Amino acid sequence: MKKNKISKNWINRQKRDIYIRKSNIEGYRSRAVYKLEEINNKFTIFRDGLKVIDLGAAPGSWSQYISKNINNCKLLAIDIKNIETINNTYFLKGDFLDEIFQEKIKKYFNKKVDVVLSDMAANTTGNKNLDSIATGELCIEAMNFSINILNNNGQFVSKLFMGSIFNEIVSLAKKNFKETHIFKPTSSRKESKECFLICKKLF
Numbered sequence: 001m002k003k004n005k006i007s008k009n010w011i012n013r014q015k016r017d018i019y020i021r022k023s024n025i026e027g028y029r030s031r032a033v034y035k036l037e038e039i040n041n042k043f044t045i046f047r048d049g050l051k052v053i054d055l056g057a058a059p060g061s062w063s064q065y066i067s068k069n070i071n072n073c074k075l076l077a078i079d080i081k082n083i084e085t086i087n088n089t090y091f092l093k094g095d096f097l098d099e100i101f102q103e104k105i106k107k108y109f110n111k112k113v114d115v116v117l118s119d120m121a122a123n124t125t126g127n128k129n130l131d132s133i134a135t136g137e138l139c140i141e142a143m144n145f146s147i148n149i150l151n152n153n154g155q156f157v158s159k160l161f162m163g164s165i166f167n168e169i170v171s172l173a174k175k176n177f178k179e180t181h182i183f184k185p186t187s188s189r190k191e192s193k194e195c196f197l198i199c200k201k202l203f
């Protein structure tokens with residue numbers, strides 16, 4: 001397909017997408033917010049007073065959702081990219097895969113946290129299998145980090161893609177958490193292999 005045809009299709013799809021329209025009206029920076037809302041409605045992740053880490057937070061709609069809906073939350077947002085300021089949210093810019101950066105995150109809380117969210121996604125290459133592996137590796141790194149920083153009743157929520165690394169990730173989750181669920185929100189595009197892993201309570 002020619003380049004200008006692809007971008008026309010992209011523009012048309014953006015116009016038709018009800019979640020993009022809704023996010024513009026409600027003042028959210030991305031349609032991704034509705035995935036988190038659906039996850040929270042189904043699995044009750046949030047309550048007031050929680051300590052939360054939002055990995056891969058840019059442009060910031062998940063952090064916006066938490067900041068608007070959860071009272072007295074201590075929220076730390078992380079991304080390689082900059083994000084515009086969000087109320088009641090502390091932002092740290094850096095590469096989550098960097099061990100020194102992970103130490104910085106731990107230092108910020110200096111104690112266990114209640115929720116680790118990861119919507120991190122690797123840059124796409126066009127090869128769906130390679131893309132799912134790269135994002136799967138981010139998910140595994142986020143899970144290993146969570147196991148160290150979550151309190152016993154903590155929750156871990158992460159994006160992942162169906163693909164060759166999927167079963168490995170799910171069995172790792174089952175080894176470490178008492179409850180694990182896989183969920184595809186209605187707001188996640190049907191044609192995408194994206195789904196979410198929801199884990200509760202460490203063994």
Ligand SMILES: C[S@@+](CC[C@H](N)C(=O)[O-])C[C@H]1O[C@@H](n2cnc3c(N)ncnc32)[C@H](O)[C@@H]1O
Nearest residue numbers: 032056058059060061062079080096119120121
């Ligand atoms: C799908 S977007 C997240 C959208 C976000 N949840 C929202 O609601 O606005 C994925 C993000 O993951 C970030 N990311 C990917 N790899 C990362 C890494 N190693 N460290 C930190 N952030 C990373 C990207 O920069 C990108 O902003």
